[in-house]
Amino acid sequence: MPPGSREIAESCLDLLNIELVRSYSEQLKGRPELAGRRVEAIGFQVGQQLVERATKERPRFADHLEVIKFICKDLWSDVFKKQVDNLKTNHRGTFVLQDTRFRWLTRLSSDVPPPGTPVSPSDTPAARASAEAGAYLYFPCGLIRGALTNLGIPCTVSAEVNQLPACSFTIKIKP
């Protein structure tokens, strides 16, 4: 079968991603920042290679906005099986991509504390979901950064979860 047209079960990718996060956080116990950076680096490579293949046949992008739109539509559909729901920008190099149902978080559940546990005001369901989902967002952040970097836009990418499985990614283009 020619590479490119082949399909595999989506769970293979899910299981690999879960194991990636688990294995790095175990290897680098107590250093979650470093574990996150390794996983981000893997995502970065994947993003770079993906766009290289996806943009082979298309004309050059005219400006940054066109590249970002390509990410929101084409890349998002290829990787996350839908398009970004909302794109915002401050017109000074910051873009916020909102996905109301981020594919890679749809099968994640967050723990509910046992009844009777004292709940601190900062320990809201949203805060907890965000903390737990955070580890799984290094990979997609890296992937987006890799894709943009390869299309000539050096940037930083961060992610935020408010209510699972909604998620927003903030892209800051380096001046």
Place this chain on the structure above:
Amino acid sequence: MKAALRPGDAAFANVEKVNAELFTLTYGAVVRQLLTDHEDVDDVNKQLDSMGYNIGIRLIDEFLAKSNSAKCADFRETADVIAKVGFKMFLGVSPTVANWSPDGKECSLLMDDNPLVDFVELPDTCQGLSYCSILCGVLRGALEMISMRTEVRIVKDMLKGDDVYEIRMRLIETVPEELPYKDDE
């Protein structure tokens, strides 16, 4: 008359699918990062195998839930289901089961089409790398969850010039299922 779908094809038709390219590139990037992290290629092989094991112990749940497979009578039947249903359902390919040992405890899965290695070439510096050892771990982990302790290794590797991938599986023992509590408790 239209032939009924083979069990593997039916299972593959029923699962959510993604473009294999994304998976293949992701796996490649993982291997590359591990090569950067570890100096010794053997450590990378071990790490891949252990990641596979952890995947296998979770993957078996999905397999049992979605494959519609009945309980296997012996290791021969198990190997057959792995090749025809398991591989097909997850990776879309079906290896051939061959080279049985006379005691029926050891066999090979042979495949010439392997989605893990699309776009992959091993540089000279990585000849010791067993690129697909994750598959060994997955098989070992999944089988352990259904009471079979096995030893799984890759004996032929197309990335190293062989004409086929050969994964050798040996059944060490069948562990009797131990229930955590008695009926009357």
